[in-house]
Amino acid sequence: MNMSEELIQMGHGAGGLLMRRLVADVFARYFDNPALRELDDAAAVELASGQIAFTTDAYVVKPLFFPGGDMGKLAVCGTVNDLAVMGAAPRYLSASFTLEEGLPLATLERVVASMAAAAREAGVEIVCGDTKVVARGEADGIFITTSGVGVFEGGRPARAPLEAGDAVVLSGTLGDHGIAVMVAREQFKLETTIESDCAPLGGLCAAMREAAPGLKFMRDPTRGGLAAALNEVAAVHGVGVEISEEKIPLDEDVVAVCEILGLDPLLVANEGKVVAVAPAAEAEALVAAMRGHPLGARAAVIGEVVAEPKRVFVRTAVGGTRILEMPLADQLPRIC
Amino acid sequence: MCLGVPMKIIAIDGTTATVEMAQVRQECDLSLSPGAKVGDYVIVHAGFAIEILDEEDARETLELLDQIGFDTGRGS
Amino acid sequence: MKYLDEFRDAERVRKVAAAVAAVAPDDRGFTFMEVCGTHTMAVARYGLKKLLPANVRMISGPGCPVCVTPKEYVDYAVALAREPGVTVATFGDMMRVPGSSTDLLRLQAEGADVRVVYSARDALAFARAEPKRRVVFLGVGFETTAPTVAATAKEAVAASIRNYFILAAHKLIPPAMRVLCDGGVALDGFLCPAHVSAIIGARAYEFIPRDYDLACAVAGFEPVDILQGIYLLLKQYADGERRVDNQYSRVVKEEGNPRAQEVQAEVFHVCDSRWRGLGDLPASGLALREEYAALDAARAFEVEPEETVPDRGCICGDVLTGAKVPAECSLIGDECTPARPVGPCMVSSEGSCAAALKYEYE
Numbered sequence: 179m180n181m182s183e184e185l186i187q188m189g190h191g192a193g194g195l196l197m198r199r200l201v202a203d204v205f206a207r208y209f210d211n212p213a214l215r216e217l218d219d220a221a222a223v224e225l226a227s228g229q230i231a232f233t234t235d236a237y238v239v240k241p242l243f244f245p246g247g248d249m250g251k252l253a254v255c256g257t258v259n260d261l262a263v264m265g266a267a268p269r270y271l272s273a274s275f276t277l278e279e280g281l282p283l284a285t286l287e288r289v290v291a292s293m294a295a296a297a298r299e300a301g302v303e304i305v306c307g308d309t310k311v312v313a314r315g316e317a318d319g320i321f322i323t324t325s326g327v328g329v330f331e332g333g334r335p336a337r338a339p340l341e342a343g344d345a346v347v348l349s350g351t352l353g354d355h356g357i358a359v360m361v362a363r364e365q366f367k368l369e370t371t372i373e374s375d376c377a378p379l380g381g382l383c384a385a386m387r388e389a390a391p392g393l394k395f396m397r398d399p400t401r402g403g404l405a406a407a408l409n410e411v412a413a414v415h416g417v418g419v420e421i422s423e424e425k426i427p428l429d430e431d432v433v434a435v436c437e438i439l440g441l442d443p444l445l446v447a448n449e450g451k452v453v454a455v456a457p458a459a460e461a462e463a464l465v466a467a468m469r470g471h472p473l474g475a476r477a478a479v480i481g482e483v484v485a486e487p488k489r490v491f492v493r494t495a496v497g498g499t500r501i502l503e504m505p506l507a508d509q510l511p512r513i514c
Numbered sequence: 515m516c517l518g519v520p521m522k523i524i525a526i527d528g529t530t531a532t533v534e535m536a537q538v539r540q541e542c543d544l545s546l547s548p549g550a551k552v553g554d555y556v557i558v559h560a561g562f563a564i565e566i567l568d569e570e571d572a573r574e575t576l577e578l579l580d581q582i583g584f585d586t587g588r589g590s
Numbered sequence: 591m592k593y594l595d596e597f598r599d600a601e602r603v604r605k606v607a608a609a610v611a612a613v614a615p616d617d618r619g620f621t622f623m624e625v626c627g628t629h630t631m632a633v634a635r636y637g638l639k640k641l642l643p644a645n646v647r648m649i650s651g652p653g654c655p656v657c658v659t660p661k662e663y664v665d666y667a668v669a670l671a672r673e674p675g676v677t678v679a680t681f682g683d684m685m686r687v688p689g690s691s692t693d694l695l696r697l698q699a700e701g702a703d704v705r706v707v708y709s710a711r712d713a714l715a716f717a718r719a720e721p722k723r724r725v726v727f728l729g730v731g732f733e734t735t736a737p738t739v740a741a742t743a744k745e746a747v748a749a750s751i752r753n754y755f756i757l758a759a760h761k762l763i764p765p766a767m768r769v770l771c772d773g774g775v776a777l778d779g780f781l782c783p784a785h786v787s788a789i790i791g792a793r794a795y796e797f798i799p800r801d802y803d804l805a806c807a808v809a810g811f812e813p814v815d816i817l818q819g820i821y822l823l824l825k826q827y828a829d830g831e832r833r834v835d836n837q838y839s840r841v842v843k844e845e846g847n848p849r850a851q852e853v854q855a856e857v858f859h860v861c862d863s864r865w866r867g868l869g870d871l872p873a874s875g876l877a878l879r880e881e882y883a884a885l886d887a888a889r890a891f892e893v894e895p896e897e898t899v900p901d902r903g904c905i906c907g908d909v910l911t912g913a914k915v916p917a918e919c920s921l922i923g924d925e926c927t928p929a930r931p932v933g934p935c936m937v938s939s940e941g942s943c944a945a946a947l948k949y950e951y952e
Contacts, residue, residue: 431538434537438538438540492637494636496638497600499637503948510682511682513560514517514627514631514938516626516732516734516784543741545741546737546849557785557788557841559734559785560735561708564734582605
């Protein structure tokens with residue numbers, strides 16, 4: 179068939195021949211692996227016995243393609259990263275697609291090819307999936323839900339309580355993903371070369387665990403940015419966090435966009451960063467190991483855990499202090 | 515409500531300029547700052563250049579600043 | 591010179607903070623008001639209050655125009671957005687400002703066409719591209735923003751774009767400052783706005799030292815600017831002379847921006863205006879002139895906005911004038927929160943009441 183002209187029709191989700199062709203020509207072709215090849219009602223996979231990590235996430239990014247990534251890459255990386263920061267090695271993903279009638283098949287193919295490439299990079303297999311088609315106007319192109327399973331190699335990491343003096347470490351620049359997507363939406367007519375940081379963090383997280391056996395906490399600061407991640411740390415662990423503004427790596431173009439639109443980069447989403455808490459004694463080795471990994475080249479200690487309970491403080495570059503709150507909702511550009 | 519940022523004019527087409535901060539570019543309306551020219555820094559507020567920055571005045575401000583602390587009469 | 595890093599330099603900040611401490615007469619306390627909401631945001635963002643001597647206090651003024659936009663205006667905008675074929679275009683700041691029963695963010699969720707724009711130009715461009723929709727731009731903001739909106743009104747007329755409308759509620763800063771002075775507010779001076787002053791000029795504040803014996807300093811929005819502005823205010827007390835100092839001379843001229851003033855005056859005339867929290871203030875707002883009546887959303891549409899419910903128990907008016915502190919309010923933290931704000935001091939994330947809640951642990 180001529181992929182370049184074909185559109186998704188209701189029939190592609192109807193369980194008949196059209197759907198079988200879609201599965202064979204697109205999903206099975208790109209995701210190809212032994213478990214998927216059986217095209218059974220469920221995938222049979224090998225796992226070590228004991229505890230596993232299991233997570234799920236829905237992806238609805240707009241636009242589908244943006245500098246540095248696309249929805250397919252995001253749908254793999256986001257779920258893989260949720261497993262990786264738990265200390266699990268990501269193994270298998272499921273992928274469920276909600277397609278809007280009228281979507282060019284070529285667009286779906288691009289997204290699926292990108293998912294396959296991201297899965298290879300992350301070392302996971304997409305072993306099962308589902309497709310539904312909804313009428314035009316009832317979805318926006320493609321929605322993807324991926325679930326993921328990871329294994330704890332060498333057991334689930336112990337959860338030591340956070341203590342005053344523990345180091346807070348960040349793997350790199352903040353806000354690249356959120357700003358790249360915002361610019362790509364073309365609502366604000368900005369020209370930039372900013373790219374999303376969307377990347378699978380399994381390798382980096384494994385290197386971090388190895389370098390810092392006492393690692394106490396990892397989180398990927400996605401929606402709500404570093405502000406949401408650190409406020410969760412503070413609330414869940416009943417500690418305070420103090421970070422130092424001048425130690426936070428930022429891309430100067432991301433800073434410029436934030437200046438122009440009145441946004442705070444600490445509240446902007448990331449898709450390829452990890453923030454971690456480790457005993458102060460292991461911080462140096464941890465940062466060195468992170469810098470040795472391509473996704474952690476700009477890693478730095480950005481602050482520490484403090485006794486003051488359940489608040490996140492920012493020591494500003496000019497010597498002042500401010501409180502970093504849990505964001506209320508998405509940031510809106512402001513002129514005040 | 516007066517967020518405004520200094521951006522450099524890198525091109526002008528009629529009353530519309532292309533302005534830049536770091537490597538970020540956008541369009542900016544010059545109708546409120548008709549004297550602005552390429553190379554000038556302007557304060558951009560809500561898509562309009564509302565004033566041209568004066569480099570000499572900026573330097574003077576910084577110099578004045580570098581002197582204060584010595585003329586407060588009470589030492590610092 | 592790129593005009594940002596130089597004025598954020600930590601060493602310079604440290605130095606000017608030391609100078610502020612040194613110049614402040616230590617036999618009494620000083621209270622200054624930063625009039626402008628952008629100053630308030632910058633003071634919070636850089637944590638500057640911590641760098642001030644204990645006897646120097648900054649309070650936030652009414653200079654956040656979305657915060658002082660009255661409920662009636664939001665109710666009217668809501669009624670417009672509910673009209674078929676109408677697109678309401680607005681700065682992001684307005685989306686969460688509460689009306690009597692809803693706000694624009696919620697209205698958007700209900701299916702109304704409400705769009706956040708970066709500039710009035712974007713709203714005009716949208717009207718040009720979509721001639722079948724009626725596009726209403728919410729014209730809020732002070733003297734800084736009013737000329738930009740006026741410029742789009744002129745362009746709409748020149749280009750015969752007939753589906754672009756403005757719901758004007760622009761406000762003027764000096765009349766509000768005069769009201770604050772007349773109200774006997776316990777202040778020693780004003781840190782005057784940066785970009786409002788770029789338009790109206792530093793001399794617009796001359797009546798304040800002359801008629802009220804209060805200090806004034808126009809200051810930029812960077813940390814060095816703000817501290818240097820406070821230094822200049824204190825220096826006026828050390829010198830025993832009140833005047834208008836202009837720290838932000840790299841942008842602000844004595845006479846302001848005459849072209850912007852001209853464009854504004856061509857399109858708008860001065861009118862009485864209602865401020866959330868402060869009430870009706872004479873000659874404190876801008877309305878579209880007769881020649882631009884066709885663009886005036888308040889006249890071009892026949893809508894019935896819901897009846898505006900007055901705020902009961904809100905003391906923002908007194909907080910804005912410094913007569914009361916947020917802790918004296920019976921609504922704060924309870925009926926009035928950042929997620930569901932009642933008054934202007936809670937609408938802005940760094941407004942006096944929002945800040946009081948946020949920093950209560952300190």
